[in-house]
Amino acid sequence: MVSVGIVGGSGFTGAELLRLCAGHPELTAELATGDTQAGTAVGALYPSLAAVYDDLVFTEYRAEALDGLDLRTRVKHVFDLAADFRLRDPAIYAQWYGHAHEVPELLDEFVYGLPELFREPLHGAALVAAPGCYPTAAALALTPLIRAGLVDTTGIIVDAASGVSGAGRGKYPFCGTDEDFVAYGLLDHRHTAEIEQTVGAQVLFTPHLAPMNRGILATCYARPVSTTSTTEVLGALQSAYDAEPFVVVTDASPSTKATLGSNTAHVTARADDRTGWVISLCAIDNLVKGASGQAIQCANLALGLEETMGLPAVGVYP
Amino acid sequence: MVSVGIVGGSGFTGAELLRLCAGHPELTAELATGDTQAGTAVGALYPSLAAVYDDLVFTEYRAEALDGLDLRTRVKHVFDLAADFRLRDPAIYAQWYGHAHEVPELLDEFVYGLPELFREPLHGAALVAAPGCYPTAAALALTPLIRAGLVDTTGIIVDAASGVSGAGRGKYPFCGTDEDFVAYGLLDHRHTAEIEQTVGAQVLFTPHLAPMNRGILATCYARPVSTTSTTEVLGALQSAYDAEPFVVVTDASPSTKATLGSNTAHVTARADDRTGWVISLCAIDNLVKGASGQAIQCANLALGLEETMGLPAVGVYP
């Protein structure tokens, strides 16, 4: 049994880690910090967790226990779900975040935790940067097509919609969001840089907010390098994901609802004879495959456990 | 490993059994019948299940394999999620269902599968009638108060709201249901009889439809036998459920959202000095604790397994 401490654990990704740890045979969550919620019982803030976490209380983050660069000597593995160590190039970081990275020397030490595309370095990894939710969906849809040389690496469009939980607790009030569909972050969403780094291409990324709790659908458009077909682009996805336990390649249209609560991504692709565009889609649960589930998938690999351990591959439906 | 066959498995409770079996260490679903869906792959009808059930196909129900009274010789345990064997009195059945029961001689052989209230007969049981969703919520809220002699057994009101999945696939179109709250089955909902039998009291039951997928909240009103207090009625719930892994007694107001995807019920109670009423509330996931999860909880007991095996006690939130 491996003890897990969750730093900044009072948000949705923290709660999701607690949920997944409750069903994981080898991980047990023993610490959850959350500065604004310090002293609150986990089960009071998240009644959904009360039946299992009847004793756990959010604590204040103690700098002396888990501080800065000293971190690695105190815990064996760090899985960072925030965005700080995803971008490898400090200049790109500065460009999109508006300030210099504070510890650029650590950027190279973090492994990017998207197993289906970059599995090898995750075995035994000590420092893992878990990908963002949009980049996970976009990369799963696009990368096999780019690696197969089927599509151009410029002018790609990623048009995506997310459920509201991606924005964290409290940001969006119900009445301003329910029954609404709206784009946001036009031209300047920070995930753009992470998508570009991960898929290795120039991307215009337009996120939208959909009136639902969970789920991301990325609808991606790319220009073929030469004449292609639906058979070929769908085949590229099938080849890439044939042995993957958490990817379903489908010729249907992937639905976010099919992924709710699961670590599974659903992908498809089409080539349009008429306009020349290739379209590729991926649906995930932003809090599982797009955050906490993928982090645990990485933890399984890093710890030498079965990669699928404790991770639901089936969704809660309806 | 116990092989499970799901008869009438293409509806939501069937899909939920398949989801839960996927995470159960000792149950494996090998058959799912569904007449209207015969020939359809499970993963095509429910993409949420595709990652695990990549080979399973809904089949037609074959009468010769699982027919009528012969059923018990062919399979060792039957867990009936339909309403046919919940009521013990054929006269009550006829009154609420409008026709005589077809096999009244079997009614006595079925055990009513609500472990927190009637656990003993479930150990090793061959025939189990899984309770309805509303009766589960109402009985968990009311029975401890009635058993403790705190409230009258006449004139009880059960005012409840359910998510739409309780009505099955396809009955309610999105546009007629979203952003709507409406009562239905005024005075004559069939679950009334099951609630009355289970809690042992006369009940007026008013169900409502809430614009959400899952969840039932039962808000119950009863008259105290003599002067009582919130401390006393809450204490009765705590005494009844202290050792129960799937019941959270709370002094907060139970929320259906806290139960999503889990087998856990949340209950509370209050006594109103001003008007004299006792109010008792219970929230569950109608498809888990209100149907498929409770059936598996019963199966665990019937099969001699750990009662909590394979059943999530934490909910998917948000």
Add this chain to the structure above:
Amino acid sequence: MVSVGIVGGSGFTGAELLRLCAGHPELTAELATGDTQAGTAVGALYPSLAAVYDDLVFTEYRAEALDGLDLRTRVKHVFDLAADFRLRDPAIYAQWYGHAHEVPELLDEFVYGLPELFREPLHGAALVAAPGCYPTAAALALTPLIRAGLVDTTGIIVDAASGVSGAGRGKYPFCGTDEDFVAYGLLDHRHTAEIEQTVGAQVLFTPHLAPMNRGILATCYARPVSTTSTTEVLGALQSAYDAEPFVVVTDASPSTKATLGSNTAHVTARADDRTGWVISLCAIDNLVKGASGQAIQCANLALGLEETMGLPAVGVYP
């Protein structure tokens, strides 16, 4: 054309007044104060209003212009949508609000603005207290039965569900509310006192929050004085509302969705032979008939205009 100033106009009831004034032939909104939004364009905070209110800006409330008891000399009519002048008895006010009323001498001067039940004093009224949303629904469902002497005036239960807009802007985050149904204010919601005053009976009131923007359904339970029938209780509603342009008496189950955006209430009633209870239901749009629409209906009466002027009687569906 009558100039309207909306004090505290940046919340949902203020925005709804602006919407309704835009379609009213005789009212024109020329001022909207909102302290926290002072300086914000109406169309920026509420893009839904931008096409009409392209110049209006929320301003700070200026005490010298509209101050306290001097109010009546400066404007001819005041329609108060807040709760301050609804209760007539200062002792009741103190009991439910936890502090003494600040200007109890004004309580008698305000007319309670529920035209279907108390129309006469509204003609030409200078000071009108617009009812609360729950009290409007409960009173429309119960009062005709009480006035007809059909039901007891003690032990009445009002079990109601409301959309989230009733709580105002920002209180409930999307992810904590969507797909949730939960009771709140158990035993102590302040609308209890207003319901009791309006219907003239003792009431236990239990509000619930439903995952939708608008709408209230009140499901009310009362004991008959003597044996009654569905025909009799439904007949009492029909007699009371036969000539009312904004009440639909139906033998179907009233749905909140049918009322969206309209000033119309839908009511029905039943008597249960089995348990003896009478049940009476009313659905309204909490922001229209439950707030701003009713205020304008009162304004029409007070100003000597056609009572229905500028008020939609049909709902936006779906």
Add this chain to the structure above:
Amino acid sequence: MVSVGIVGGSGFTGAELLRLCAGHPELTAELATGDTQAGTAVGALYPSLAAVYDDLVFTEYRAEALDGLDLRTRVKHVFDLAADFRLRDPAIYAQWYGHAHEVPELLDEFVYGLPELFREPLHGAALVAAPGCYPTAAALALTPLIRAGLVDTTGIIVDAASGVSGAGRGKYPFCGTDEDFVAYGLLDHRHTAEIEQTVGAQVLFTPHLAPMNRGILATCYARPVSTTSTTEVLGALQSAYDAEPFVVVTDASPSTKATLGSNTAHVTARADDRTGWVISLCAIDNLVKGASGQAIQCANLALGLEETMGLPAVGVYP
């Protein structure tokens, strides 16, 4: 007062016409046919309309009254909300609908009813084809940019999301749609041809279904003809719509929720220096500006009435 008959009036666009006619000073709906609902009271199928349409009953369509080519001699103006007379080229019709047009000789006689882009021919028009919902949104976003020569007319992408009411009554069950976001009609949605005709450019159109009742957001991507800027593209929209009562040009991100129940479109545009793309967005209510409201706007023009008569420009919010 002009009498209106609604043929095929029992669907959502028919109900919306009835709602809008109820608030229109010069139009009165006296007939509504609906074959599957013949004999049903309007107020029974749509309780939202019951307060006004207490006598109107859906009738069977009588061929002898309104038959085929004879139609024009019997009524003075026809506003067709279906798709039959939107495409001008019978070959394009056949290509997208899979069969030859039945009365191609009529195609030239219908005027396309999108006033902001093609107002002139609508004055006094006898036959009007009301545009589809997606084409309305896409055309309002793109046409000013194309007319100003700012963007290429090939390779345009229209990525759009719609509420469920666009699909009509009953098609989508609640539980399969709520909390889901999914693309549909990949590569072959019929509105593609209408968008291409209306904007005069080659378009790849990808519609999505969002879990809400109403609203369409079209997010459109086009390549600039030469270097452009956000100022220039936004300016083109402002020039085009400066005098339009039903278009709000905004530098914020248009939200579908701002349009609910209104005939108003909200549009914006951006030019991306980094990738070269121009992005243009439009939000409308699919049942009002995307269907029935626009039809009435056309009717006002055709009948010589004030163009805005009876049409709400403000939305119902929240």
